[in-house]
Amino acid sequence: MTDSNLTEALKDMAFELGADFIGIADRSSFEKSEYTGNKPQDVMKDLQSVIILGVSVPRGAFETLPKGRGEYTNTLMAATATLRIIAFQLAKRIEKEGYMATIAPSEGSEYGYWYADRETLKGDLSFKYAAYQAGIGNFGMNHLLITKDFGPKVRMTGILTDAPLDTEEKAELPLVNDACSKCLKCIDICPVDALTEEGVIHREKCAEYMFNELGGLRCGLCIKVCPLNQF
Numbered sequence: 610m611t612d613s614n615l616t617e618a619l620k621d622m623a624f625e626l627g628a629d630f631i632g633i634a635d636r637s638s639f640e641k642s643e644y645t646g647n648k649p650q651d652v653m654k655d656l657q658s659v660i661i662l663g664v665s666v667p668r669g670a671f672e673t674l675p676k677g678r679g680e681y682t683n684t685l686m687a688a689t690a691t692l693r694i695i696a697f698q699l700a701k702r703i704e705k706e707g708y709m710a711t712i713a714p715s716e717g718s719e720y721g722y723w724y725a726d727r728e729t730l731k732g733d734l735s736f737k738y739a740a741y742q743a744g745i746g747n748f749g750m751n752h753l754l755i756t757k758d759f760g761p762k763v764r765m766t767g768i769l770t771d772a773p774l775d776t777e778e779k780a781e782l783p784l785v786n787d788a789c790s791k792c793l794k795c796i797d798i799c800p801v802d803a804l805t806e807e808g809v810i811h812r813e814k815c816a817e818y819m820f821n822e823l824g825g826l827r828c829g830l831c832i833k834v835c836p837l838n839q840f
């Protein structure tokens with residue numbers, strides 16, 4: 610049985626604190642055969658739910674790329690900081706009800722790929738897949754989440770909890786956004802050919818470019834060119 614009252618309270622709280630979207634994926638989402646990421650239940654044994662929280666990122670951060678890489682990186686970090694504060698308050702609220710909660714690190718934190726597995730460059734779970742399962746959006750050829758309301762111009766974080774929260778009935782979205790097959794702009798713009806038409810991402814090329822060539826500043830060109838601000 611799910612805790613509907615807590616689910617509603619967490620959603621209200623998230624919006625009051627400044628989140629632009631929130632969704633919930635349950636434990637079984639990460640047991641599907643199409644999921645190739647790490648499992649959050651390997652971190653929290655009794656995990657029942659993953660809460661995905663997100664904010665949209667101001668348009669100016671993208672429009673000013675590539676010259677404004679410093680501003681872009683700083684704006685992303687501000688979004689991450691905002692989400693951490695919201696997530697912290699939600700985690701405390703969950704624990705007031707007697708459950709357990711912890712906040713999963715974002716891959717693109719100020720520590721770069723610090724939290725990711727050094728070989729696969731994958732985090733402890735895919736926020737993007739969790740968000741897909743929660744009905745927030747689907748994937749683009751840029752391997753980012755294309756959200757319904759803000760396209761790929763978002764930042765997300767996730768809370769792992771053993772609280773059994775409500776997952777909404779949602780329309781099944783295709784895994785990859787339909788618009789991508791006629792576009793491919795993100796593949797063309799990538800300076801290091803990290804994205805391919807076959808849908809592969811070479812994470813190491815992207816990481817090498819940002820953390821070595823750009824000295825830790827973020828690139829963001831595959832988001833800037835994406836025409837999907839919403840769908």
Ligand code: SF4
Nearest residue numbers: 799803815828829831
């Ligand atoms: S962030 Fe830049 S380097 Fe990485 S995939 Fe996108 S365009 Fe390529």
Ligand code: SF4
Nearest residue numbers: 749789792793795835
């Ligand atoms: S730039 Fe084009 S191909 Fe790439 S994610 Fe956006 S819509 Fe899809």
